[in-house]
Amino acid sequence: MRIHPFEELDWQPTAMGDLTLRRRTDAALGVEIFEVKLGEEFLMSSLFTVAEEQLATLGLAVAVGDRLKVLVGGLGLGYTAIAALRDARVGAMTVIDTMPAVIDWHERGLLPVSGELTSDPRTSLVLDDFFAVMRREPDATDPLYDAILLDVDHSPRHQLDPSHADLYTEAGLSALSRHLKPSGVFALWSDDPPDHEFMAVMALVFAEPAAHVIDFDNPVTGGVSSNTVYVAGT
Ligand SMILES: C[S@@+](CC[C@H](N)C(=O)[O-])C[C@H]1O[C@@H](n2cnc3c(N)ncnc32)[C@H](O)[C@@H]1O
Numbered sequence: 001m002r003i004h005p006f007e008e009l010d011w012q013p014t015a016m017g018d019l020t021l022r023r024r025t026d027a028a029l030g031v032e033i034f035e036v037k038l039g040e041e042f043l044m045s046s047l048f049t050v051a052e053e054q055l056a057t058l059g060l061a062v063a064v065g066d067r068l069k070v071l072v073g074g075l076g077l078g079y080t081a082i083a084a085l086r087d088a089r090v091g092a093m094t095v096i097d098t099m100p101a102v103i104d105w106h107e108r109g110l111l112p113v114s115g116e117l118t119s120d121p122r123t124s125l126v127l128d129d130f131f132a133v134m135r136r137e138p139d140a141t142d143p144l145y146d147a148i149l150l151d152v153d154h155s156p157r158h159q160l161d162p163s164h165a166d167l168y169t170e171a172g173l174s175a176l177s178r179h180l181k182p183s184g185v186f187a188l189w190s191d192d193p194p195d196h197e198f199m200a201v202m203a204l205v206f207a208e209p210a211a212h213v214i215d216f217d218n219p220v221t222g223g224v225s226s227n228t229v230y231v232a233g234t
Helices: 050-061 079-085 100-107 114-119 130-135 162-168 170-177 196-205
Strands: 006-014 017-026 031-038 041-045 068-073 090-097 123-127 145-150 180-190 207-218 223-233
Touching: 006 100, 017 100, 050 068, 050 079, 050 145, 050 180, 050 207, 050 223, 068 079, 079 090, 079 114, 079 145, 090 130, 100 114, 100 123, 114 123, 130 162, 130 170, 162 170, 170 180, 170 196, 196 207, 196 223
Parallel strands: 068 090, 068 145, 090 123, 145 180
Antiparallel strands: 006 017, 017 031, 031 041, 180 223, 207 223
């Protein structure tokens, strides 16, 4: 049995279970890994971030114009957000997360990208429920978004919480699309392969939804793993 020495950086009880942030060094891989557990389930790991970054890259690739206003749903370890900031056309980025602990970790500089993320004047970290925000009418005094990048649930079918399910319906996606400019983009990360039923729902609301399969080397299995990034325009 291989023992991984790890350091618990934070532990907080939440409505969805106990949230733990820990750092460990994987001797075999020779890397330092940050990981988050919710209850007994692994929620996030810094070991695989390719698809989280591709969520921003592929979503913003089809956004038009500059001084883009971007909304990221789910801050997590911050890889999607930092990839969005690396696009110089992004003028402002709001990142919504429902867990105070996650925002707090970044504000305390505990994660590898925290410094770059929080020191960028384009970043606003907002404590809120992304799904509740999408159900509400957009604030009439605020410009709409050029892009909404979402990575909260495991997939459109496997949600972290049952209250998220309505977003993945025609009505939920329509409500979300009211927050986008006419040329706006919605991109979504998923741990499952492309879901053709969900693509059909997306097509009721968005023009030409696409599902990109992102393959990446998995040093744990020694094989290749995949995530899906959906991208759709209004
Ligand atoms: C898988 S992580 C996001 C990973 C992120 N893309 C990255 O690059 O590290 C999901 C995040 O969604 C947050 N979350 C869970 N429910 C949420 C909700 N209702 N609204 C906003 N964020 C939520 C969790 O706290 C967690 O930080």
